[in-house]
Amino acid sequence: MKFHEDLFELLPKLSLAFGPTGCEKRVLDLIKTGLDGVCDCTFDAVGNLICRLPGEKGTSYAFISGVDEVGFMITKIDDKGYLRVESTSSGDPACFLGKKMVAGGDAQLFEGVGAAKVLHTLKGNERTDAPEFERLFIDLGFEKKEELENKIEVGDFAAFKGDYFEMPHDHIVGKALECRANCAILVTLLKLASKLKKEERNDLTVIFAVKEKIGFSGAVTALHRLAPDRAVLLGFEPSCDLDEKDADRKGALLGKGPVLPLKDGRALYYDDPVFFERAKNACGSQFTQILDGSQTLSSSRAHLVLAGVPMISLRLPCHNPETPYVIVNKTDIERTLSKVWSLAVFADDDGRR
Amino acid sequence: MDYMKILDELRSVPTLSGFEDRGAEDVLKLLSPYFDESRRAGVNCLLFTKKCGKENAPKILIDAHLDELGLIVTDLKDDGLLTVSSLGGMDKRTLTASVFTVHAAKDLRAVSVKKPYLITKDKKLPKYGEFWLFTGLSKTELTDAGVRVGTPVSCQRSTEKLGEGQYYGAYMDDKSCAVAGLIAVDLLRDKPLECDVVLMLSSQEESFGAGFPTGAAAVCPDEILVVDVDLGSTPETDDKDTVKMGEGPSVTVSVQTDRRLTKDLLRIAREKEIPAQTALCVKSTGTNASSSPFLLGGVPTACIGLPLKYMHTTVETLYEKDLINTGKLIAAYIEYRFGGKGGAQQ
Structure with missing residues (x-):
């Protein structure tokens, strides 16, 4: 074709x-x-x-x-510059940790990662259930909240950074x-x-x-x-x-x-x-x-x-x-x-x- | 020496737990130039030795594990999808819609697929058998490409910068610690030593632990420094379970490690003004050091941790300065203990 x-x-x-x-x-x-x-x-x-x-x-x-x-709204920026988010639609909470993210508003965008507390500290159901969004966060590599001033604010957005490539038999991924x-x-x-x-x-x-x-x-x-x-x-x-x-x-x-x-x-x-x-x-x-x-x-x-x-x-x-x-x-x-x-x-x- | 470049190159070589031999030649080629001798030993371990030139010199072993977490193919379905199980303790929270590499006769890119959340609204993490790897190929094409039950699968390998001096990607665990050992050897390059320094890249730490005791048996070391990544502090974690990022390597205090060696490490860090912190793991270090009490005739062992965020995910994150300081602490200890005329060994 x-x-x-x-x-x-x-x-x-x-x-x-x-x-x-x-x-x-x-x-x-x-x-x-x-x-x-x-x-x-x-x-x-x-x-x-x-x-x-x-x-x-x-x-x-x-x-x-x-x-x-599918995306996320930034609901809180903590003292160390981590972003708390809420899904803006029906995002899968099992598809967040370890994903490359982009966050920002109308002016600037910043790259980071979708993150959660480390596997080794999970207890009970945390090992079998998808995490709640309120337990997830985005790490942009900042160390203090002040570093994000005039860059990102509560109410801004985040989404997957994603990727785009071809696979055999005319499949594409993106x-x-x-x-x-x-x-x-x-x-x-x-x-x-x-x-x-x-x-x-x-x-x-x-x-x-x-x-x-x-x-x-x-x-x-x-x-x-x-x-x-x-x-x-x-x-x-x-x-x-x-x-x-x-x-x-x-x-x-x-x-x-x-x-x-x-x-x-x-x-x-x-x-x-x-x-x-x-x-x-x-x-x-x-x-x-x-x-x-x-x-x-x-x-x-x-x-x-x-x-x-x-x-x-x-x-x-x-x-x-x-x-x-x-x-x-x-x-x-x-x-x-x-x-x-x-x-x-x-x-x-x-x-x- | 560009440490981050070497780390990148080392992480680009697949050495999945139990399949370390597939990458052994590439790792030997990469690290051999920095040592006097390199060889395979034990169960798929690699030994790199910096000799002091003295006969019957004591040996200090720096252990970092070579193996990586991954998946293993358990079935080829008629529609070409692959069913998989885990190699080591993969974090199931990262298995939805991720990119993998199937290591068949040639590497094949794969994407994990599952029934869509927007239909199932499933609040459980997918178990093995409830998600599949999609390669775009048919079952026959997969078979022709050498994909079999038992074919290993690894996560996507890349390195990205995150903020100032932070880097993330899969397989920082534990290849970053191998580089910390290399940094130590590099720092000791022109120092007169009374010992041979052996960097061991051990196998199967993430699965069955066969590498560390068998590799160590081939060395018969006098002391061992196990270097492994340590749980870095993030939101949602407790300080007692984690170490701080950017504040230097941790020295593990545990009943499984040698008290004298541990105290020396902490003291030397203070004296040399190398940032370091204490990690309390009372009953178990959760590393190769946990098997050292049973090793050979008894070998004093300490455990040094390189702080790492999001361990066992594809976005394992470290600070470059922590990596350098881990190397510095190892070098400072070896110099104190086995250095020329002033060494504590004399």
Whole structure:
């Protein structure tokens, strides 16, 4: 399979950018710079980046991806300069100790490590239970609280430093790929669609939404204002092919194409069967995994916007979501791009897929 | 001599507990230039000797363990995921979403995966068998690459700077102490000594302890300084369990160590103004020194600790000045005890 080089050049930059929930500006600026001269990009009142590419093919589409990564808010700086933190969303407390961290605010970022008291001093359940976040801390190498003055303060953020590398059979590993891969897909979509004439594409809006991890408030508020005909929500589906005990359960597999969930805990995506079938068949139904969503994307709230925006969700299969080492497959990224391209370019009634 | 560079190079050689022989040649090549003699001895131990040139000279043994914590492959699943168990006491709190190296015919990069927390909300740490290593390869490709049940796996190796004069990465334990021994030998380079100084890099300290007694038996030393990392103070720890970072090596006071030797070390640190601190480990040092009371015909042994934060994780953190001062204390003791005409041995 031939991959879009632009997309995979952009992806590591997006992956490694600092953008925990509530502090996404650096990622959004990177996206905006990448779209310079491609389309009209503006920040809305809550910080979403709204990218408009008008088209005249009949349908207005909104494509949405969250940009924020799992992160932490600094809740206390102790006398020796260690940072106490609280997870801003649903961070895994078993995935903190020993991880490289980045902490800071709008101005400066500092590198450190996720830390906890040493193994040898643990007692009882501490050896078998994941630590509570209130027992974890970040070590930036400072020795006194005063050294952090004017550098970091309570209310600033921290996130994994992460890494980005390739593995065999088109797998890639990186931080925040569960959302940033979708961001890269949508940036590429806009770049490709901008080369068409208006009459050759549908009316397109891409929402790079803040605060996906805490309810997707960004996407919901943006959809309220834009009122598109249809919405395509890009998300992720954790792989479930990890435990033989669950062999009967049909879980997402890496490399088999994006997941098109029928439903999840909050929304039925099949309530517009025509749209659903169209998404399924776009660029080949054999590259689509149709499942129940194993998790409820908070974005499903978007269904409740206005009189109800018809919506489907395309989810990228991944291992280790919301960790510094998310694993995805390039083939799935390409097939997701092909699907959104098909939806963006072809009219609903032109019979082409 | 660039001590931090040597530490970096030493840590880049995989010497997992029980698999030390795989890195032995590289370690011998790296450290031999600083000694008169180097050889293998005992169960996968390495001995490096600085000779004083005198016949039947006493021998002082500096012990630092060569072995490292890691994982070992226990199964290759049909989908290519690897099941693993521990080599030594890995901290299970670090096993979620981490990068490892599978040491097969060639090294393979792997990432640990488990069922996602956002679905399971599991408050327990994953046990062995509840997380897997992902390499991207199929079972057949793994087999072709030489991955078998029993293949060792190590943590990602890198060194990063943390603040002023602090460095972190996996496997500071206990290769930093090997470098402390090397620093001592370097400091003693031009000093007249009445003893041979032997730096032993012993095997299996993290697992079964076979290296220290068998390696020491090949030396028959007159005194032993066991040098191992010590638990550095951080938030959430108690002062009585830890030593302070940046305040010099610890000298362990324990019923398992020699009282005269221990007191000499503390006194010499004071006299020479080398920062040092006392670590109380009444019943057990938790190091190779714990087996010394049973060693050979009885060998006076002391234990020196290099303060280290976050031991047994991938972000083991030390202060460069503690490393240097550990080397200085070892050198000062050897010079006091076995130095030329003024040595206490005379």
